Amino acid sequence: MLCKLAWGNVRRAGRDYLVYLLTLTLGVTVFYAFNTISMQVDIAGIDEKGLAQVMGSMLGDLTYFLAGVMAFLMVYANNFIMKRRKKEFGLYQVLGMGRGRVATIMALETVIVSVVAFVAGIVLGVGLSQLMTFFTASLFKTQIANFHFFFSVHAFNLTLACMLVMFVLTLLLNLRAVRRTKLIELMGAERRNESIKTRNPWIAIAIFAVGVALVGVAYYRLLRDGFPLTATDSKLQEAMNQFGITTAMVAVGTFALFWGLSGMLIKLLQSLRGVYWRGLNMFTVRQLAAKVNTVCFSMGVIAMLLFLAITSVTCGMSIANVMNENLERYNPVDVSQTYVYYTPDTLDYYKEYVNPPEADRMVLADTTVDLYPAWHGDPWHGDRIDSDNVADGIKGKSADNNDETGKKVNIADVAGEHVQIDSYLSYPFGGSNPSVTPSEMCKTMGEKLPKAFGGSNADTMGLFVTPASQYNKLRQMMGEEPVHIGHDQYLLTCDMGGELVDMYTKYMAGGHALTLGGHTLKPATDKSDEDTAAIANSAMGSNPGTVVVADELLSQLNLQPYSSSLLVNYKQGMDTTEADESIKYTLLDNLLVDGKEPGSWGTFITRSEMYTQAAQMNGLISYLAIYIGFVLVVACAAILSIQQLSNVADGSRSYRVLAQIGCEDRQIRHSVMAQQAVFFLFPLAVGLAHSFVALKVIIELVSIFGNMSIGGTVGLTCAIFLAAYGGYFLVTYLMSAGMVQAAIATRYSE
Amino acid sequence: MQTTHMATPVLEVAHLEKVYGALGNVTRALNDVSFTVNRGEFVGIMGASGSGKSTLLNCVSTIDSATSGTIRINGQDVTRMKQAKLSQFRREELGFIFQDSNLLDTLTARENIALPLTIARTNSAEISTRVQDVAARLSISQVLDKYPYQMSGGQQQRVAAARALVTDPTMIMADEPTGALDSKSARLLLESLEALNRRLRATVLMVTHDSFAASYTSRVLFIRDGKIFTELRRGDTGRREFFDRIMEVVAMMGGEGSDAL
Structure with a gap:
């Protein structure tokens, strides 16, 4: 009996429940699809293990974030429906139904809607995830070799668990609402909604002005001070505090702006x-004012969320571009091979802990070795190994691995132009205390050590x-052009970015x-070099700091060799x-x-490999940025949509x-359109x-690494977002127009 | 409209029929209803619940469509008008007062009254003077800047009346205007309507089931089962006497438990 009543209610209150159902379904769809990303990556043919790991850990955190957004959305949609159903629940009680039974009906209704939403959401989510696989493949620039339908049990379970938690949460909220609310309030719920809160327009204008002023000042402060990341260590704490104040100003200002908006309008x-006394303008403005007052908080939240979405997407994708x-x-160069010499420390370590007989073959290098003639070896016939494992593979080479055909692979077969770069430590052969360290340099300049050195061995090694x-x-x-470095001169080079390069430049400029x-x-010179500072190929830079000195001086100094890198370009016309x-x-x-090893072969990195990895990293960042952005935008649009539809329903009379x-x-439709346009466009x-202001500052910040340009993919992404947002706007308007039409038409049947 | 002759017909209803439902489940709400209202008349339509009186008003006021028959207002047949033309017609020729005042909650009294004028794109200076005038006539000048929820029910109804009058309509349609009012407020509103009719010669068509409200009119049409049952003219008799006569008809019509009192 109660089931029948609940089912009837859901069907009868279809329109109200439709919004709730759609929101819930949307949440489930997005949540499921998001959690199938690792499977999509698999199918899209992205076989990078490291990437999958990075993605796995990032997705783990993001799932919580997403669940949070989803929960907010659902509680919001639930409140919306409860507000509209209050009177009905009151009526049941008036007719003598116990609170327990009313609660049961309501719980049943929630169950019905949740189950329908879950099933629909999973079906859509499965569909969406198949489609997204192609999107993933295009972002990671891979081909889908073997596409097949897939269903992720993991994602399904996660979604189910999440739904159950949310279901219980909303149920508890609703039960509390039914239990706590007095009958008179339930019955009067509809009427009470109609009384409008009016605000003194002058106070509203004042608050609006304060909001605008706060936001303006915050913009100014941000443009002046930038992000605290660029501040030096000594001022970091203060800069962080100042930045905190700026952030608070923007947040408070945004809410104040929306609070006072109606009065101002x-x-x-x-x-x-x-203008005011013309057509429905007066009605439109008043209607807006009445609603803006009650939803100013959520408009503020939406403005901030959109800000977050736009900034994170633009920023993430642009950083990927910069990389x-x-x-x-x-x-x-096309390929680089590093050779790392044993230092006194490593020798001691090997002798003490590792395989002493092997350690006997090791020797401390008193001079660097020419790598070009030494680079030859046997082709590897085992499993292919990626760059990280090459060194391990070489170590694993044992005397019995003698399946070679006698033909050696030699670098000379492919090498065109090449150069060897030797890196010495800044202490004499057999010594241990570096004479040039970043902290000494900072002490000389009277500054604190840049944060980038923290935790790295760049300082202890010198x-x-x-x-x-x-x-x-x-x-x-x-x-x-070559740089002339005299006998008593030095040049600092570093390719690791902003703070470090700045410090070295400062040191040189200061003489x-x-x-x-x-x-x-x-x-x-008066400037450290970062453009030709690479020691070897790398993903994020290979040179934390190098002193370039004249050759004669270097040979006199008899320094301890650290590593040598062979940088090779392929022969002209050779296929890379x-x-x-x-x-x-x-x-x-x-x-x-002399029969002994002065060191061991280090990393071998081809340029194309780095480019592929970067493309994948770029893909990952873009992917997450787009995904987060998309979820935020859709969530905002959904909230706005729910609000607007409920407004129209309230205003049908x-x-x-x-x-x-x-x-x-x-004329009426125009008025509805105008109202909704304000609600959708103002927060946007x-x-x-x-975002514009924040991005301006971010661009300045990131331009330390390289010129950041916003365009191309970012533009396209923004266009997609706006299309999604605009689509929601359009659908909301069309639905509203339908509701208005229905409301007008009911006059005939009364 | 002040100078027009008494006998000019403003509303002519002929053989009006309204049928709800379809095939086997037909309700004949109006069955061959014909009557005429002259300019400057204050006509009441009385009947029990379900007698068809509200259907009649809805058809006449163009917010519902008739099944057959004609309704002429100022010589124009509204049953043949297109939807867009109807809006314009309603705006220009008719004024509405409803049982619940139907004021817009978010607008002040002044704005509510001005609404029909702004919709018709009257210029703002004229809007202002006309709103002031009509408000003064209905003695609601002091509540012009209040919102509906800040006013009493009677004030709300008079604001609604002002909204109906502000366009100088050919005819005012009132649907149970006193239905939601206490007796004092009801009397105030009815006196206002009577004064409008007497002094400004406004034509009023009022649907009611309340004999007391009906006694303010100059003529009452009684409807039962979708047909005009009879008609009473007030003539030169006083209101109290007219009320007694109405009561007699009501008693005669609804012997078996009519709610039309």
């Missing part, structure tokens, strides 16, 4: 008498030292001297992919000097009256304004 339009742009600088001839040869290969093995050196393939899987022969006193349907405009 009314006064503004009333002052234009010809792509820097890739060229980080990877100056700067590297490299001969000028090698550095200049690389410059030449990259098409740059500070460096002492190396008793020689005092002066800066050769073929060349990569021909040398990529090689077990390099041990490099022996007004629209009927308008029709009765001779207002044409077209405020969010865009915030």
Whole structure:
């Protein structure tokens, strides 16, 4: 019996429940689809293990975030429906039904709607995830080799669990509402909604002005101070505090702006008498004012969410772009191979803990080795291994791995132009205390050590030292003029970005001297180099700081070698992919000097490999940015949509009256359109304004790494977002127009 | 309209029929109703619930369509008008007063009254003077800047009346205007309507089931089962006497438990 009643209610209150149902379904769909990303990645043919891991951990956190957004949306939709059903529940009680039974009916209704939404959501989600696979593939620039229908049990379970939690939550909220609310309030719920809160327009205008002022000042402060990330350590805390104040100002200002909006609108339009007293303008404005008052908080939230969405998407994608742009600088040559020498520390370590007989073969290098003639080895016939494991693979090479055909792979087969860059530590052979360290340099300048050094071994190890001839040869290969470095001069190079490069430049510009093995050196230029600073190919930079000195000086100093890198460009006209393939899987022969190993082969990195990885990273960032942005935008639009539809439902009597006193349907529809446009466009405009200012600052910040451009993919993404937002607006309007039409038409049957 | 002759017909209803439902389940709400209202008349339509009186008013006021028959207002046949034309017609020729005042909650009294004028795109200076005038006539000048929920029920009804009058309509349609009012407010509203009719020669068509309200009119049409049962003219008799005569008809019509008192 109760079931029948509940089912009847759901069907009868169809329109109200439709909004709730749609929201719920949407939530389930998005949630399920999101959690199938790892499967999509699989099917899209992205076989990078590291990427899958990074994605897995990021998705884990984001799932919580998404669940939070979903919960907010559902509680909101639930409140909407409860508000509309209160009277009915009151009526049941008046008719003598116990509260327990009323609660049961309501719970049953919630169950029905939830189950329908869940099933529909999962079906749509399964469909969406198939489609998204193609989107994923295009973002990661891969081909789908083997597309097949897939269903993720994991995602299904997660969604189910999430739904159950939310279901219980909404049920508890609703039961509490029924239990707590007095009968008179339930019965009068409809009437009570009609009394409008009016605000003193002058106070509203004042608050609006305060809001605008706060936002304006916050903009100014942000543009002046930037983000606290760029502040030096000594001022960081203060900068963070200032930034906190700016953030609070924007937030408070935004809410104040919406709080006072209605009063401002009314006064503004009333002052234009010809406009106010014309057509339905007066009605539109008053209707807006009445609603803006009750929804100003959620409008503020929406403006902030849109701001977050726009900024995160634009920013994420632009950073990915910047990373792509820097890739060229980080990877100056087709392929690089590093050789790392044993230092006294590593030797001690090996001798003490690892395989002493093997340690006996090791020797401390007193000079660097020529890598070019030494680079040869056997082709690897086992499982293909990626760059991270090459070193392990080489270590694993044992004497019995003798299946070679006798034909060695040799770098000379593919190498065109090449250069070897030797990095020495800044202490003499066999020593242990670096003489040039970032912290010493900062002490000289009277500044604090940049945060970027924190936790890295760049400081304890000190700067590297490299001969000028090698550095200049690389410059030449990259098409740059050589830099003259005199006997008593030095040049600092670093390719690791903003803060570090800034510090080195500051040091050189300040004319500070460096002492190396008793020689005092002066800066050769007033700027540290970052464009030709790479030591080897890398994803994010390979050179935390190097002192380039004259060759003669270096040979006098007798420094401890740290590593050598062979940077090779393929022969002219050689196919890069073929060349990569021909040398990529090689077990390099041990490099022996007088029968002993001075070090071990390090990373082997081809430029194309880095580019592929970057494309995937870029894909990942874009993907998440788009996804988060999309979820936020859709959530905002859904909330607005629910609000507007409920407004129209509340106002149906007004629209009927308008029709009765001779207002044409077209005019009424225009009024509805105008009202909804304000609700959709104002938060968007405020969010865009915030984003614009924030992005301006972000661009400045990120431009330290490289020139950030917003366009192309970002533009397209924004266009898609606006289309989604606009689509919601359109659907809401069409539904509203239908509701208005129905409301007007009911006059005939009364 | 002040100078027009008494005998000019404003409303002519001929053989009006309204049928609800279809096939086997037909309700004949109006069955061959014909009558005429002259300019400056204050006509009441009385009947029990379900007698068809509200259907009649809805048809006449163009917010419902008739099944057959003609309704002429100022010589124009409204049953043949297109939807868009109807809106304009309602705006220009008719004024409405409903049982619940039907004021818009979000608008002040002044704005509510001005609404029909702004819809018709009257210029703002004229709107202002006309609203002031009509408000003064209905003694609601002091509540013009209040919102409906800040007014008493009687004030709300008079604001609604002002909204109906502000366009100088050919005819005012009132549907149970006193239905939701206490007796004092009801009397005030009826006196206002009577004064409008007497002094400004406004034509009023009022549907009611309340004999007391009907006694303010100059002629009462009684409807039963979708047909005009009889008609009473007040003539030169006083209101109290007219009330007694109405009561007699009501008693005669609804012997078996009519709610039309």
